Amino acid sequence: MRTAATKTFSFSRLDQVWSFYAPCTTRYLMWAAIATVVSYLMYLLADKTDVIGMMSISGTLLGAFAYMAPTAFTFVRNRSLVCQLPATAAEQFTFMLLFSYVAVPLTMAAIWLSLEGISGLCGYDNSMFATMQRLYASELDAAHMGIFNDFYNLLMKRTRWLQYLSWAMSTAVVLLIVIATEKQRFMKAVAGVIVAGVAVGIVSGVFMIVRMVDFFSSAEFARASEEDIMPVITNVLMNGVNDIANFSLCVVPAIIIICLYLSWRKFKSFQM
Numbered sequence: 001m002r003t004a005a006t007k008t009f010s011f012s013r014l015d016q017v018w019s020f021y022a023p024c025t026t027r028y029l030m031w032a033a034i035a036t037v038v039s040y041l042m043y044l045l046a047d048k049t050d051v052i053g054m055m056s057i058s059g060t061l062l063g064a065f066a067y068m069a070p071t072a073f074t075f076v077r078n079r080s081l082v083c084q085l086p087a088t089a090a091e092q093f094t095f096m097l098l099f100s101y102v103a104v105p106l107t108m109a110a111i112w113l114s115l116e117g118i119s120g121l122c123g124y125d126n127s128m129f130a131t132m133q134r135l136y137a138s139e140l141d142a143a144h145m146g147i148f149n150d151f152y153n154l155l156m157k158r159t160r161w162l163q164y165l166s167w168a169m170s171t172a173v174v175l176l177i178v179i180a181t182e183k184q185r186f187m188k189a190v191a192g193v194i195v196a197g198v199a200v201g202i203v204s205g206v207f208m209i210v211r212m213v214d215f216f217s218s219a220e221f222a223r224a225s226e227e228d229i230m231p232v233i234t235n236v237l238m239n240g241v242n243d244i245a246n247f248s249l250c251v252v253p254a255i256i257i258i259c260l261y262l263s264w265r266k267f268k269s270f271q272m
Helices: 011-049 052-067 069-075 079-083 089-121 128-137 142-180 185-216 219-223 229-269
Strands: none
Touching: 011 052, 011 069, 011 089, 052 069, 052 089, 052 142, 069 089, 069 142, 069 185, 089 142, 089 229, 142 185, 142 229, 185 229
């Protein structure tokens, strides 16, 4: 059991927490590394075979291992052992946050960037933008390709941080489920992420539908010729993306904070 001396935060005891969780966290990092390599190979395969769906699968696999990181702690089924660790609840919870939000994503990012660097040394440009250009080049004419380039650049500028927020939210949801539940924690975490993703998709879809309905019923659509309709639609889509971005900026951080706060309270309660 913990003694009075453990009531203050200690980084040395944080190392003991790492030692306790090392078997499951090391195993998860290993599988995350393998998933990153597989995802990258699928990404290259999508470019070589012009199969756009393969890129989506690659991104899904990569994202899943990133935000499912807290499920590594589900391999410790006996919570009485966790309660007996010579470390405070704050130290243990800090370790869970560091593993979920730092160790796993940094490991995966380092492997991905290393693979990109190796490909670059071989003279192959496999950046996301270059790959998307090659995949869509055979489907679009020169004029529409220019519109695609502009739309993609604007989309990445305005939504890249949304991807990070989405990852942080999904990770917070998974962490809450892992801590708050006792049985079938992994399956419940998967279900929680799916529900959260569907909810985000529905909200985003509503914003885009409202934008498109307003546009198709406007005088601007009626006046648009066939030649300039695509730039106008692109502008409407970007306005929809801005709506989603502004909404997410207000709501998603609040969800993250609430999930982490509830996780901490629940974790602290069964440590007492």
